Amino acid sequence: MSDEYQRRLAPAALLAQDRSLERWVSIPDQVAGLYRIWRPTPLYRARALERELDTPAEIYFKYEGQSPSGSHKLNSALAQAYYAKQEGVGRLVTDTGAGQWGSALALAGALIGIEVTVYMVRASYHHKPGRRHLMETYGATVLPSPGTTTAAGRSFLSQDPEHPGSEATAVTEALEVVRSDPDARFSMGAFANHVLLHQTVIGLEAREQLALAGASDVDYLVASVGCGSNLGGLMLPWMADKLRGAQITMLGVEPTACPTLTQGEYRWDYADAMGQGPSTRTYTLGHEFVPPPIHAGGLRYHGAAPLVGLLRHEGILDAIAYRQTEVFSAGALFARLTGLVPAPETAHAIRAVIDIARRCREQSRKATILFSYSGHGLLDLGAYGRFNSGELQDVESLEQSTDSPRPPAFQEVSA
Amino acid sequence: MSDEYQRRLAPAALLAQDRSLERWVSIPDQVAGLYRIWRPTPLYRARALERELDTPAEIYFKYEGQSPSGSHKLNSALAQAYYAKQEGVGRLVTDTGAGQWGSALALAGALIGIEVTVYMVRASYHHKPGRRHLMETYGATVLPSPGTTTAAGRSFLSQDPEHPGSEATAVTEALEVVRSDPDARFSMGAFANHVLLHQTVIGLEAREQLALAGASDVDYLVASVGCGSNLGGLMLPWMADKLRGAQITMLGVEPTACPTLTQGEYRWDYADAMGQGPSTRTYTLGHEFVPPPIHAGGLRYHGAAPLVGLLRHEGILDAIAYRQTEVFSAGALFARLTGLVPAPETAHAIRAVIDIARRCREQSRKATILFSYSGHGLLDLGAYGRFNSGELQDVESLEQSTDSPRPPAFQEVSA
Numbered sequence: 001m002s003d004e005y006q007r008r009l010a011p012a013a014l015l016a017q018d019r020s021l022e023r024w025v026s027i028p029d030q031v032a033g034l035y036r037i038w039r040p041t042p043l044y045r046a047r048a049l050e051r052e053l054d055t056p057a058e059i060y061f062k063y064e065g066q067s068p069s070g071s072h073k074l075n076s077a078l079a080q081a082y083y084a085k086q087e088g089v090g091r092l093v094t095d096t097g098a099g100q101w102g103s104a105l106a107l108a109g110a111l112i113g114i115e116v117t118v119y120m121v122r123a124s125y126h127h128k129p130g131r132r133h134l135m136e137t138y139g140a141t142v143l144p145s146p147g148t149t150t151a152a153g154r155s156f157l158s159q160d161p162e163h164p165g166s167e168a169t170a171v172t173e174a175l176e177v178v179r180s181d182p183d184a185r186f187s188m189g190a191f192a193n194h195v196l197l198h199q200t201v202i203g204l205e206a207r208e209q210l211a212l213a214g215a216s217d218v219d220y221l222v223a224s225v226g227c228g229s230n231l232g233g234l235m236l237p238w239m240a241d242k243l244r245g246a247q248i249t250m251l252g253v254e255p256t257a258c259p260t261l262t263q264g265e266y267r268w269d270y271a272d273a274m275g276q277g278p279s280t281r282t283y284t285l286g287h288e289f290v291p292p293p294i295h296a297g298g299l300r301y302h303g304a305a306p307l308v309g310l311l312r313h314e315g316i317l318d319a320i321a322y323r324q325t326e327v328f329s330a331g332a333l334f335a336r337l338t339g340l341v342p343a344p345e346t347a348h349a350i351r352a353v354i355d356i357a358r359r360c361r362e363q364s365r366k367a368t369i370l371f372s373y374s375g376h377g378l379l380d381l382g383a384y385g386r387f388n389s390g391e392l393q394d395v396e397s398l399e400q401s402t403d404s405p406r407p408p409a410f411q412e413v414s415a
Numbered sequence: 416m417s418d419e420y421q422r423r424l425a426p427a428a429l430l431a432q433d434r435s436l437e438r439w440v441s442i443p444d445q446v447a448g449l450y451r452i453w454r455p456t457p458l459y460r461a462r463a464l465e466r467e468l469d470t471p472a473e474i475y476f477k478y479e480g481q482s483p484s485g486s487h488k489l490n491s492a493l494a495q496a497y498y499a500k501q502e503g504v505g506r507l508v509t510d511t512g513a514g515q516w517g518s519a520l521a522l523a524g525a526l527i528g529i530e531v532t533v534y535m536v537r538a539s540y541h542h543k544p545g546r547r548h549l550m551e552t553y554g555a556t557v558l559p560s561p562g563t564t565t566a567a568g569r570s571f572l573s574q575d576p577e578h579p580g581s582e583a584t585a586v587t588e589a590l591e592v593v594r595s596d597p598d599a600r601f602s603m604g605a606f607a608n609h610v611l612l613h614q615t616v617i618g619l620e621a622r623e624q625l626a627l628a629g630a631s632d633v634d635y636l637v638a639s640v641g642c643g644s645n646l647g648g649l650m651l652p653w654m655a656d657k658l659r660g661a662q663i664t665m666l667g668v669e670p671t672a673c674p675t676l677t678q679g680e681y682r683w684d685y686a687d688a689m690g691q692g693p694s695t696r697t698y699t700l701g702h703e704f705v706p707p708p709i710h711a712g713g714l715r716y717h718g719a720a721p722l723v724g725l726l727r728h729e730g731i732l733d734a735i736a737y738r739q740t741e742v743f744s745a746g747a748l749f750a751r752l753t754g755l756v757p758a759p760e761t762a763h764a765i766r767a768v769i770d771i772a773r774r775c776r777e778q779s780r781k782a783t784i785l786f787s788y789s790g791h792g793l794l795d796l797g798a799y800g801r802f803n804s805g806e807l808q809d810v811e812s813l814e815q816s817t818d819s820p821r822p823p824a825f826q827e828v829s830a
Contacts (some may be wrong), residue, residue, distance in 0.1 A: 037754060066481075068754025070793070110751045130793075133800035137750050335552045336525045339452060339483030378485070378545075378793045385548035 008178060009186050010194075013083040017194040025197060031082050034111055035075075039201065041066045043209035044373075048337040050357070057360040058215060059353060061373045062206045062234065063340075069134075071298075071343065071375030072230050073104035073189055076198035080187050081108035081116075090183035091115040095145070095170030098124050098297030099131025100343075100375060101189030106140035116140040117184075119173045122147070122165030124297070130379040145170040152176050166290065167301070168273030175276070190227030191271055191305045199233025202372060207237055215368050218248060220356055222371040224348040225252035225261060225319070226299040228308030234372040235317075236307075242316060251356075252308070252319045253348040255299050255327070257395050258291035260284065261312050261319035269303055282309030292395040294324050295383035296344035298375075322351045323394045328387040330354055331377065335384075343375035344383060423593060424601050425609075428498040432609040440612060446497050449526055450490075454616065456481045458624035459788075463752040465772070472775040473630060474768060476788045477621045477649065478755075484549075486713075486758065486790030487645050488519035488604055491613035495602050496523035496531075505598035506530040510560070510585030513539050513712030514546025515758075515790060516604030521555035531555040532599075534588045537562070537580030539712070545794040560585040567591050581705065582716070583688030590691070605642035606686055606720045614648025617787060622652055630783050633663060635771055637786040639763035640667035640676060640734070641714040643723030649787040650732075651722075657731060666771075667723070667734045668763040670714050670742070672810050673706035675699065676727050676734035684718055697724030707810040709739050710798035711759035713790075737766045738809045743802040745769055746792065750799075758790040759798060 009015075017025060027035070046059040064072035084092055092114060096102030102118040109116035118140050125132055125144035135142045143149055145165045146156035150173040156163050163169070178186045188195055210216050221238060223231035235250050242248050252261050260283050269284040270277055284303040285291075291300040304312065311317040324344075331347030333354075334340065342350060349371045360367050377384065386392040424430075432440060442450070461474040479487035499507055507529060511517030517533040524531035533555050540547055540559035550557045558564055560580045561571035565588040571578050578584070593601045603610060625631050636653060638646035650665050657663050667676050675698050684699040685692060699718040700706075706715040719727065726732040739759075746762030748769075749755065757765060764786045775782050792799065801807045 068756075074754075107754045111754065129800060130796045133796040133803065134756065134793075136803045137747050137756060137796070137799045138754075139751050332552050336554050339489075339522045339526065339553075341483075341549065341552060378549075379796070381545045381548040381552070381794070384552045385544060388548065388551045 011083040014194040055357040055361040057357045057367045060370045065376035069104040077104035077108035079198040081112040092187040094187040106135040106138040110138045119145040119170040150176045190229040196232035202233040203237035219367040220369040224345045228305040230374040253352040256321040257294045259321045262321045266313045280306045282306045298345040341377040343377040426498045429609040470772040470776040472772040472782045475785045480791035484519040492519035492523035494613040496527040507602040509602040521550040521553040525553045534560040534585040565591045605644040611647035617648040618652035634782040635784040643720040645789040668767040671736040674736040677736045681728045695721045697721045713760040756792040758792040
């Protein structure tokens, strides 16, 4: 990958953040001001869930679903739009699957004043149009991928006029546009170090709030993991404590349909599905891996962010995988107990929290659990509808069947 | 209407609240505890909107969209479920159009522990299933109206097997169930005095918050109005001030498609569309009036709550009507400026606030405006999609056309 191409890939300030050795990077005033639309997000204690499980554990969650775009993604989107605007970039181009990241960047563009173009996986564009309407309401241009605006898109369509699209086609089209428009930059919703950096506002706020609640000694940190921007954002602020010996179990929760951290390999691989580069060393299922269609679109990615892969490789991060129906079962229980309908991604974390809390009951063990409620599920109610009516299927990969044994339970540091 | 029937219509505590002469009615501890899931709701100042309009007016809004069920409706739903539970009622039965009220009561039932059955207008049940999935996720039984579970429903279907349903069919079926099940009570989402009483938590909180923000002298109170539970909830806490001479303009905003307060009559009429009773004196378009299909389903009601009708009749409440496209235009602008996508109902209030703030600019006049952001529009994105693509139509009634002159502007008390 040439230097010229890398310069064009993202605003220079973000590439510098990727390589920064500074412990603290200030949040620019304008970004901090915009965060005040919904931040600090509440830290809730899930007392109804504790009662339901009859557990001695204390369960806290950081409620990122309060963001106007619906998830934690807006934390990084605003920062990226800000730095792009500072550098005179005219347009940010990105890819989106179900649309959480695209919605966040569309809103950031509206608030900061920068044009946003989103290539959205064609099947979602047509069949799950809610977030497309949201992005368009925020003023973004949303195009189905594959589509006819790029050479790559036309090529995909000539091979299959009914091509449903994928993250791979969307990234490929977005990168083609960035290469041909000097005024444009590519914007990443996860993976890169700068994205995880921006997301640490989640964990930093949560630490202060837990201290106010008198629960500063956390035993479990739990987050769903696709690439890991939500997980990194929650957990990185505790990393120094953990490396100094604090007894904290850090648990990433993923779908059995895309079991990157529980069944992937730690090796060099491409971040993009086309193998165009750059390549990085991380946990991966292989860049050509295509996960089956599950509703947690944000967790359908073959590789972990390099920082998250390293933490897993070093034995600092534990991981567990769950099947789709057991995840939705946890999400629906949480909705009935609290009123909050979690995104399918978030429901993965809740599923794991429930199992940890039950183990605490069996062992009569007090513990403080904190998980990231990464986003709301109000645009995923169709999937809950399928779950409610018994239509939802478990879709597995890697030759698992729904009868196959579970991936081995995670190793608990503090058990 | 017999006493027996009236007793069966609602829990006794709620009927007593309808007739109470007490100035203050305490919120029960359990209800207050559950309010803490999302209350107090934030009071925001819409600085971005002020800048966009270049107005000297200060614009505040009370953000009821933060409720887990999505709107202010949960304020009354929790209180109603609580009193029903106290009196040993086994089941609450209700009607819902687009589902805001049904979602709120379904969640209240889950949190309080009481069964909920919702008759949902059949067209919405099938074509706008989001809130149906939400109600079912909360554990409620949701039935399309007309349906086959009641004699009335079967009768409607025998007349027209493709009957799309209406509030009228849904109420009729719900009341039939309540008459036949001694363990059941009917639950109303609006209209009754007790519903408006429960909603005053909106205005009471807002008064305290405005005082904290140093803006206690409000000049305009603005709310969308279907029956008026949202409007009453916001404005009733200022009524004593207004009656003592405070210069406050109280403005109800309704659709031109259902112009109850701007074109209705003040007279005795039935609250239900079948004319079964009871009848009350209020502003009404006639109980047989069927408004055309607009997306603001919550504003499609022929009559105002009696308290709201009285305020209009006494000249205390002003009113204005807007067309659907100008309402969505205001909602989309608000979304781009703040990230918050308002429900179509809420967008009516925003439309009026924009016009007031523009007049303040023209007159170089400072003013403090407070409106109720009654609910979020995340389950109404299909309607925004139609607006974005230019497909949304204005649908009028009462022989208006889109070219017809606007209803006369409201009289401003403070101008």
